Amino acid sequence: MIAKDQSGQALSEILSSHTKDRGNLIPLLQETQAKLGYVPREAMQAISDFLGIPRVEVWGVATFYNQFRLKPLGRHHIVVCMGTACHLAGGRLIMEALERELEIKAGETGADGNFSLERVACIGCCMLAPVALIGDKVFPRMTPFKAEEALIPYKRGEAKDTEQ
Amino acid sequence: MPNMSFAAIKEKAQAEWEALQGSTHILVSSATCGRAAGALDVVDALSSELARQGLETPIIQVGCMELCYADPLVIIRKPDPMSIAYANVTPELVPRIVEGYVAGDDPCLELALGTFEGGEDEAAYIPELPRYEHELRLVLRRCGYIDPENIKHYIATGGYSGLDTALKMPPGDVIAELKRSGLRGRGGAGFPTHRKWEQCREAEARPKYVICNADEGDPGAFMDRVVLESDPHQVIEGMVIAGYAVGAERGYIYVRAEYPLAIKRVQIALKQAAEAGLLGGDILGSGFGFDIEIAAGAGAFVSGESTALVAAMEGRRSEPRTRPPRLAEAGLWGRPTLLNNVKTFAYVPSIIHHGAEWFASSGTEGSRGTAVFTLAGKVVNTGLAEVPMGTTLRQLIYDIGGGISKDRQFKAVQIGGPSGGCLPEGLLDIPIDYDSLREAGSMMGSGGMIVMDEDNCMVDAARFFLDFSTRESCGKCTTCRLGTLQMLHILEEITAGRGKMKDIELLQQLAEDVKAGSLCGLGRTAPNPVLTTLRYFRDEYEAHIRDKTCAARVCTDLIVYYILPDRCDRACEHCVLTCPTDAIKGGKGEVKVIDQEKCTKCSTCLDVCPPEYDAVVKLSPVSSLPSPEPSERRSKK
Numbered sequence: 058m059i060a061k062d063q064s065g066q067a068l069s070e071i072l073s074s075h076t077k078d079r080g081n082l083i084p085l086l087q088e089t090q091a092k093l094g095y096v097p098r099e100a101m102q103a104i105s106d107f108l109g110i111p112r113v114e115v116w117g118v119a120t121f122y123n124q125f126r127l128k129p130l131g132r133h134h135i136v137v138c139m140g141t142a143c144h145l146a147g148g149r150l151i152m153e154a155l156e157r158e159l160e161i162k163a164g165e166t167g168a169d170g171n172f173s174l175e176r177v178a179c180i181g182c183c184m185l186a187p188v189a190l191i192g193d194k195v196f197p198r199m200t201p202f203k204a205e206e207a208l209i210p211y212k213r214g215e216a217k218d219t220e221q
Numbered sequence: 222m223p224n225m226s227f228a229a230i231k232e233k234a235q236a237e238w239e240a241l242q243g244s245t246h247i248l249v250s251s252a253t254c255g256r257a258a259g260a261l262d263v264v265d266a267l268s269s270e271l272a273r274q275g276l277e278t279p280i281i282q283v284g285c286m287e288l289c290y291a292d293p294l295v296i297i298r299k300p301d302p303m304s305i306a307y308a309n310v311t312p313e314l315v316p317r318i319v320e321g322y323v324a325g326d327d328p329c330l331e332l333a334l335g336t337f338e339g340g341e342d343e344a345a346y347i348p349e350l351p352r353y354e355h356e357l358r359l360v361l362r363r364c365g366y367i368d369p370e371n372i373k374h375y376i377a378t379g380g381y382s383g384l385d386t387a388l389k390m391p392p393g394d395v396i397a398e399l400k401r402s403g404l405r406g407r408g409g410a411g412f413p414t415h416r417k418w419e420q421c422r423e424a425e426a427r428p429k430y431v432i433c434n435a436d437e438g439d440p441g442a443f444m445d446r447v448v449l450e451s452d453p454h455q456v457i458e459g460m461v462i463a464g465y466a467v468g469a470e471r472g473y474i475y476v477r478a479e480y481p482l483a484i485k486r487v488q489i490a491l492k493q494a495a496e497a498g499l500l501g502g503d504i505l506g507s508g509f510g511f512d513i514e515i516a517a518g519a520g521a522f523v524s525g526e527s528t529a530l531v532a533a534m535e536g537r538r539s540e541p542r543t544r545p546p547r548l549a550e551a552g553l554w555g556r557p558t559l560l561n562n563v564k565t566f567a568y569v570p571s572i573i574h575h576g577a578e579w580f581a582s583s584g585t586e587g588s589r590g591t592a593v594f595t596l597a598g599k600v601v602n603t604g605l606a607e608v609p610m611g612t613t614l615r616q617l618i619y620d621i622g623g624g625i626s627k628d629r630q631f632k633a634v635q636i637g638g639p640s641g642g643c644l645p646e647g648l649l650d651i652p653i654d655y656d657s658l659r660e661a662g663s664m665m666g667s668g669g670m671i672v673m674d675e676d677n678c679m680v681d682a683a684r685f686f687l688d689f690s691t692r693e694s695c696g697k698c699t700t701c702r703l704g705t706l707q708m709l710h711i712l713e714e715i716t717a718g719r720g721k722m723k724d725i726e727l728l729q730q731l732a733e734d735v736k737a738g739s740l741c742g743l744g745r746t747a748p749n750p751v752l753t754t755l756r757y758f759r760d761e762y763e764a765h766i767r768d769k770t771c772a773a774r775v776c777t778d779l780i781v782y783y784i785l786p787d788r789c790d791r792a793c794e795h796c797v798l799t800c801p802t803d804a805i806k807g808g809k810g811e812v813k814v815i816d817q818e819k820c821t822k823c824s825t826c827l828d829v830c831p832p833e834y835d836a837v838v839k840l841s842p843v844s845s846l847p848s849p850e851p852s853e854r855r856s857k858k
Contacts, residue, residue, distance in 0.1 A: 082536035083519050087478060121538040121695075123520035124478055140440035141635065141671045142597040144685050150824045157801060157823070178522070178689065179440035180479070182257040183597030183671075184289040184604065195257045200828040202799055 067092045068100050072107045079108060086119055095126040123178075131166045131173035133211045135159075136190040140179030143187040147200075151187050152176060154201035158208055172211070191216075227385045227505050230497060231376055238377030243300055245278055245323065250294040250365055252285035252450040253482050254443070258292035259311065266312035267295075270319045278323055284451020286365030289604035291334055297322050303338035305330075306347060352606065352621040357583055359591045360567045361607045364451035369486050372493040375454040381499055383570030387462045388507040390573075395466040396422065399569070401577035403589030408434060408525070408562035409637065409666040410742070411588070411655035417559060420549035421467040424557035429469035431460050432553065432560040434530060435476035435483070438522040439638035440689065442669030444593045444605055445563040449476065449483035452567070453490035457513060459566030461500065462573060464511040467559050472513040475530055479520060487515055522639070522693035526741045527560045529695065540695045541741035564593060584610035588654035596622045598671040599629060608653070615649040618672055629674040632773075633758070637666025639686045639693075640746035642753030643679060662753040664746065678775035679758040680765050683751045684712040690747035701744030704735035708751060716776040720766040729755060774839040777822050781839070781846045784826070786812045788836035796826035796837065814849055 071088045075081045082104065089100045096119055105112040119125045137143075137152045152174075156162055159172045166173035182188050185197035189204060196207050210216040225233075247267060251260040260282075267280050286294055291308035295318070298304045305328055307318055314332060321327040328336075328344075335345035347353075358364075367374035375381070387395050400415035421429060433456060437445040449456060460472045476484055491513055494500040502510040516534050523529045524539040531553050533539040552558020568590065572580045584590045588610040594617060597603050601623030608617060614634060618624070625631050633643040642663030644651075651657045655665050673682065687709045696702045708731050714720050732748035732755075739745050755762065764770045771779040784796070784805075789812045796813055797805045804819035805826060813836075815826070827837040840846055 079536045080534065083533065084517070087517060087519060117538055118536070121521065122533075125519065141638070141669075141685070142441055142603075145598055145671065145673060145677050145682070147824070153823060154801075154825070157821075177479075178438070178693075179443075180257075181253055181443035181446055183441055183443070183595065184254065184292070185257055186597070188257070197257070201823055201825045202828045205799075205801075205825075 064093050064097065065099075068103055072103065077108055079110060082108060082110070082115065082118055083122070086115075086125055090125060093129075095129045098127075128166060129170075131171050133171060133191055133216070134173050134175065136175050136177050136180070137163070138180045138182070138186070138188045138190075139176045140181075140183065140186075142183035143179075146186040148187040150201050151189055151199045151204050154204040155189070155208070158205050225498075227381065231382070234373035234376040237373050241279070242298070245297070245299045247278055247280045247323070248283045248296040248298060248366070249280060250284070250286045250288075250292055251282040252447055253480070254285055254289045254447075255292045255294065256482070258289075258309075260293040262312050263293045263295060263310050263315060266315040267319065270315050271323070274319060274324055276319070276323060281368045282370075283366060284364050284369050285447040285605065287361065287605040287607075288334075288602070290602045291604075294334070296337075303328075303336050305336050305344070306334040307332050308334035351623075352602070355608050355612055355616050355620055356606060357591050357609050358607050359571065359580065359583070360448065360455070360564055360593060361451075361605065363455070364447060367452065369451050369453055370489050372454060372490065372497060375452070376497075379574060380454050380570070381458055381497075383572070383574035384458050384461055384465075384499065385505060387465055387573045388505055388509060392422065392466045392468065395462060395573060398573060398577050399466075402572045402580040403577075403584075404565065404568055404572065404580060405588065405655065406562060407564035407568070407593075407668075409640070409664060409668075411665060414561065414565055417549060417561065418463065418466055420547060421469075421557050421559040424549055426550075426555075426557050427468075428471065429467055429557040429559070430553045431463045431467065431469045431472035432530070432534070432558060433460055433472065433474040433563060433566055434525065434527070434560055435474055435480075435563045436518045436524045436530060437477060437480075437563075437667060438520075438525055438693075439640075439667040439669050441597050441635075441638055441671045442595050442667035444595055444668055446480050446483050447605060448563050448567055449474075449480070450486050453483075453487045454494065455567040455570060456563055457487075457490055457494055457500065459569035460513060461504065461511050462569050463559055463561070463566065465507075465509050467557075469557075469559065470511055472511065473516045473534065473553075474513060475516045475518055475524075475534060477520065478517040484515060484517060491515075521695070522689075523695045523741070523743050526743060529741065530560065531558065538695065540697045541743075543740060585652065585654050587656055592653060592665065592668060594653075594668045594670045596670050596672070598635075599626050599674040599677070600624065600672045601626050610654045611652040613650050613652055614644065617653065617670070618649070622672065625672065625674050629676060631672070632675050632677060633673045633679060633682075635663075635671040635673065635682065635750070636669070637664045637746075637749075638669045639689045640664060640742065640749055641666045641669075642749045643673070643682060643757065644753065645757040648757075662749065662756060664749070666746075676773050676775070678716075678771050678773035679754045679761045680712065680716055680771075681773075681775045683754045684709065684716055686750035687712055687747070690743065694743065694747070698739045698741075698744050700735045700738030701740075701747065704731055704738070705744070705747050707731055708735070708748065712751070715762060715765050716771070717778040718765065718769045718776075720762075722763075722766055724766065725755065725759070725762055769842040769844075771841045774841050776841075779843065780822065780841045781817060781843050782815055782820060782822060782824070782826060783838055783840050783846060784813050784815060785836045785838060786850050788834050789813050790831075790834050790836070793831065793834065795829040795831060799825050799829045801825060812850060817846070 105115045321329040330343040333344045335347040404414040405411040529539040529541040548558040807813035830837045
């Protein structure tokens with residue numbers, strides 16, 4: 058987690074590298090998320106002041122697009138593909154197994170900040186269906202039991218924090 | 222390079238390309254699909270093995286070779302005696318292949334997918350694989366064979382020759398050539414490309430913009446990503462030609478942020494094109510200037526709609542608007558804008574370079590050229606395929622796709638993602654073109670093709686697509702926002718076994734209303750999966766409602782898990798030990814029984830039951846569950 062003053066500084070650096078054009082709203086949100094891992098409320102306020110547009114507009118855009126997250130992710134971010142090929146190959150069972158094992162629902166981050174779980178529409182690896190990602194590691198041809206097993210090193214703290 | 226003539230640039234690139242072709246080199250399929258299958262580990266293993274053996278053979282990370290099922294795919298290009306492709310290569314196999322065929326003359330045919338020159342009986346001759354009888358690679362022909370990060374490979378294989386030609390033609394002639402080719406937009410709707418270009422050219426306002434729509438949000442479609450990752454210059458060249466033809470000076474590639482490798486490769490390509498004087502001010506001394514920037518999309522399926530895409534680029538919520546005005550009149554920032562799909566732009570350079578006939582000689586009367594499909598789901602050979610329009614679905618699924626995996630029975634093919642329809646066996650012989658697919662209730666769409674077998678439930682598939690459309694609806698039109706949601710609720714009731722017969726009528730009616738009352742393509746096509754499954758698979762809806770039966774045993778509420786007493790091995794405890802809810806009774810020496818009260822239908826027991834016993838089955842309806850074995854029989858030897 059990045060401390061507050063650090064995130065404030067990161068944000069001012071991002072803002073100062075852009076002009077105040079409305080067209081920069083999405084790039085600003087993207088860069089903020091790339092730097093901080095999510096888009097905090099304060100960042101949305103700063104962006105709104107910078108571009109001179111109402112906060113509700115920034116909020117509207119940030120919540121419209123799938124890419125933006127308003128809460129920080131866990132140390133290990135798990136993505137389950139719910140695209141067509143993965144769905145047909147049993148993607149729902151993989152998601153249910155992970156929700157059960159992590160005791161969180163899709164879209165949530167666990168209370169200890171260890172794991173977060175997300176569903177995505179398609180990651181384009183249809184030949185490996187069903188697919189899950191832990192960090193950027195791809196887990197192909199998952200089954201409910203393999204999903205449970207894949208978590209073990211992460212739960213034990215044997216795996217490194219994953220890139221976000 | 223900027224001061225060189227194009228002929229000189231090309232000559233230099235060709236010399237380098239031919240030197241490469243004359244020497245041994247290694248191609249590794251490392252687009253996103255190859256990487257997911259482990260291509261980068263194979264590249265690392267190859268580098269260290271080559272170093273260990275003191276070899277300096279170049280390794281080229283090429284894009285996708287279409288054969289995703291064979292990833293990671295490695296081709297050893299050896300001018301003499303032959304080039305060989307190796308499928309599903311792992312780092313462990315690398316020393317054997319390097320030792321065998323890079324350093325030595327043992328072709329390791331037992332590991333080979335096939336050879337590129339004939340004469341070896343032990344391995345397939347790749348150009349004679351059944352798929353190549355149907356394939357015609359126009360837009361994908363370089364994919365997997367050139368280094369996407371080296372502009373010289375592109376130029377040496379004919380790249381930027383189209384631009385060189387176009388710049389010497391009057392802009393109107395460029396558009397006339399497109400018209401003669403019969404190219405229609407590859408984004409899905411199939412609007413004649415030259416008409417869009419003409420409208421934009423005729424618009425008087427300045428400046429004008431060219432936008433490439435690479436917001437490929439359709440689950441199961443990844444051909445635009447493949448083109449950008451494997452042959453990015455083709456798209457850039459097409460856009461520059463478009464800019465010249467319509468009178469624009471700036472272009473944008475709107476690409477999903479979820480495609481980081483595509484973005485990276487396009488960035489490299491843009492830089493190299495600018496360095497070579499093929500982008501920027503005064504291109505090739507013609508006086509025409511054009512620049513391209515990348516705009517990273519933030520993820521919204523509706524952004525694939527052109528007016529919604531423009532809204533996203535302007536920093537707004539991606540909501541479509543009514544047309545007219547068309548984008549050609551008032552597009553980005555209210556200026557005339559030409560917007561085409563990735564593949565549409567990718568066809569353009571070769572059409573200009575080789576002439577309209579090159580393109581128009583393939584395909585059908587109304588749909589010229591080729592179509593690119595991704596094949597996924599229950600087919601043996603998942604991957605991409607480029608075929609002439611008019612090829613049949615059967616040829617695509619059976620000859621190219623290799624048929625249904627695990628010898629299961631074909632049930633349906635879904636084309637065009639959430640906007641498309643599910644077509645049954647009886648329609649497999651219809652030719653693939655814009656109009657035939659539309660008549661059948663589906664659409665070309667993005668070209669994503671998902672094959673379903675007997676283990677897939679069509680009601681569940683319809684529910685899945687509706688769930689997607691509901692999540693992705695931007696909310697502007699009531700029929701789309703609430704109509705799709707209402708349809709989803711009905712489908713959820715049916716898959717849960719609480720459906721009523723009159724729901725089928727209601728679904729049909731709602732589907733028609735959503736189609737009629739929605740502004741953009743998302744809403745107008747969202748009911749297609751429901752309408753086609755109702756049309757071709759009504760019996761499955763009826764079985765869910767009337768008999769509470771899901772024949773494919775997918776719908777959780779209509780199935781039970783059951784352990785076949787005759788198949789269960791008394792000494793095995795896999796299911797007992799792994800069941801997350803302790804729902805399986807029976808110790809060592811006993812046949813196992815599932816406590817249906819505790820069972821959450823997570824499928825773990827089915828997953829872990831060793832294949833030699835294969836004792837766990839799903840049954841539907843729930844009432845078909847046999848009564849439990851008496852306990853004395855369970856422990857009997």
